[in-house]
Amino acid sequence: MAKEKGQPEINKAFTEECNKVLTAVSDALYVIGGKWKLMIIIAMARGNNRFTELQRQITGISARVLSSELKELEINGFIEKKVTVGYPVTIEYQLLPYSHMLEELVGAMTKWGIQHREKIKSERASGGATSVRV
Amino acid sequence: MAKEKGQPEINKAFTEECNKVLTAVSDALYVIGGKWKLMIIIAMARGNNRFTELQRQITGISARVLSSELKELEINGFIEKKVTVGYPVTIEYQLLPYSHMLEELVGAMTKWGIQHREKIKSERASGGATSVRV
DNA sequence: TTAGTCACTAACCTTTAGGTAACAAATAAT
DNA sequence: ATTATTTGTTACCTAAAGGTTAGTGACTAA
Numbered sequence: 001m002a003k004e005k006g007q008p009e010i011n012k013a014f015t016e017e018c019n020k021v022l023t024a025v026s027d028a029l030y031v032i033g034g035k036w037k038l039m040i041i042i043a044m045a046r047g048n049n050r051f052t053e054l055q056r057q058i059t060g061i062s063a064r065v066l067s068s069e070l071k072e073l074e075i076n077g078f079i080e081k082k083v084t085v086g087y088p089v090t091i092e093y094q095l096l097p098y099s100h101m102l103e104e105l106v107g108a109m110t111k112w113g114i115q116h117r118e119k120i121k122s123e124r125a126s127g128g129a130t131s132v133r134v
Numbered sequence: 135m136a137k138e139k140g141q142p143e144i145n146k147a148f149t150e151e152c153n154k155v156l157t158a159v160s161d162a163l164y165v166i167g168g169k170w171k172l173m174i175i176i177a178m179a180r181g182n183n184r185f186t187e188l189q190r191q192i193t194g195i196s197a198r199v200l201s202s203e204l205k206e207l208e209i210n211g212f213i214e215k216k217v218t219v220g221y222p223v224t225i226e227y228q229l230l231p232y233s234h235m236l237e238e239l240v241g242a243m244t245k246w247g248i249q250h251r252e253k254i255k256s257e258r259a260s261g262g263a264t265s266v267r268v
Numbered sequence: 269t270t271a272g273t274c275a276c277t278a279a280c281c282t283t284t285a286g287g288t289a290a291c292a293a294a295t296a297a298t
Numbered sequence: 299a300t301t302a303t304t305t306g307t308t309a310c311c312t313a314a315a316g317g318t319t320a321g322t323g324a325c326t327a328a
Contacts, residue, residue, distance in 0.1 A: 014180050014181055015180075015191070017180065018176065018177060018180040018182070018191060019191075020244075021176050021180075021240070021244050022173055022176055022177065022191070022192065023247070023251075024243070024244040024245075024246075024247030024248045024251070025172055025173060025176060025240065025243050025244055025247055026169075026173065026247070027247040027248075027250055027251050028243045028244075028246050028247035028250060029169065029172075029243075031250065033167070033168075033169070034167075034285075034286095035160075035163065035167070035285080035286080036286090038159055038163070039156055039159060039160065042152065042155050042156055042159060043152060043156065046148050046149075046151065046152040046155075047148055048152075050304085050305090051304070051305050051306070052303080052304060052305075057149070057152060057153075057156075058156065061286095062286075062287060062288075063305080063306065063307090064286085064287080064288085064306090064307080064308090065285085065286060065287080066306095067305080067306060067307075068286095077253075087295080088294070088295055088296085088304085089294085089295095089305095090304095091304085091305065091306090098253075101246060101249060102246065104242045104245070104246070105239070105242040105243055105246050106155070106159065107242070108238045108239040108241075108242040108243075109158070109159050109162045109163075109239055109242075110154075110155050110158040110159055110162075111158075111238070112158075112162050112235060112236065112238070112239050113157070113158030113159055113160070113161040113162035114158045114161075115235060116161055116162060116165065117157075117158070117161050119211075119232075168315075168316095169315080169316080170316090184274085184275090185274070185275050185276075186273080186274060186275075189275095194317095195316095196316075196317060196318075197275080197276065197277085198276090198277080198278090198316080198317080198318085199315085199316060199317075200276095201275080201276060201277075202316095221325080222274080222324075222325055222326085223274095223275095223324085223325095224274095225274085225275065225276095
């Protein structure tokens, strides 16, 4: 079937565009991948700025994990830790502008997640098992 | 500071919207999270439909992982395995329509990933270490 | 005949993400 | 005086993700 001998320059352009996208997505997943990073940013964007608030809003996260994720987010320039000296000392985390660049991504993911849940629900309702053939 | 005594109904609306988004994102991450799922879908959308093509296009993935990820993608309705009987038997994977609903998400992630890489590069160039202050 | 490709699978191992529990220092509430 | 809350840290452990190596059966090319 002449394998990849035909249209070599078209193939190459495709491959390059593909690599560009793959690299970008891989980069993104590297910093915001994992179970919690986006969730923390989402909760903070909705006014949860204290450690305990975050722990309450994000069900299932433990103090240990929240603490280490906050540190990573700070190192990567997404958030800032603000310590207000006084009695008592209060600690607040603030989103930095860089976090807002994630809004489009979060929006797209939210939209997809809602559609996905709908799909699963309607599949359950109509008794359609997730098909596996061959 | 009257903590959460003021504006209780506004707080509640915020919390609920927040929960909705958190649930949606969590649902999305559950099915398309991880290092490889999106990458496979991206490569397939660009014409890589054979096992070996995918292995070549997606640098770093092993046969074992590719095989198991393809199975999961099939179970979740993203792709389909097509076996063409003949000499030799050929096996092709096809994206199902459901995969195309990920396009917006992939687009947003690609865009962000590219911006992120630019940011890192310019930080490196200007000698700015990723700041950590307490 | 030998070597190579395709599409995997099995067995095994390492790494990392994340969970659990306990503790701590300070202040607030009863 | 005691108990609870806030904001974590530390040590330990498990489970899941993913990597490595080898091998298979069917075909193809040299």
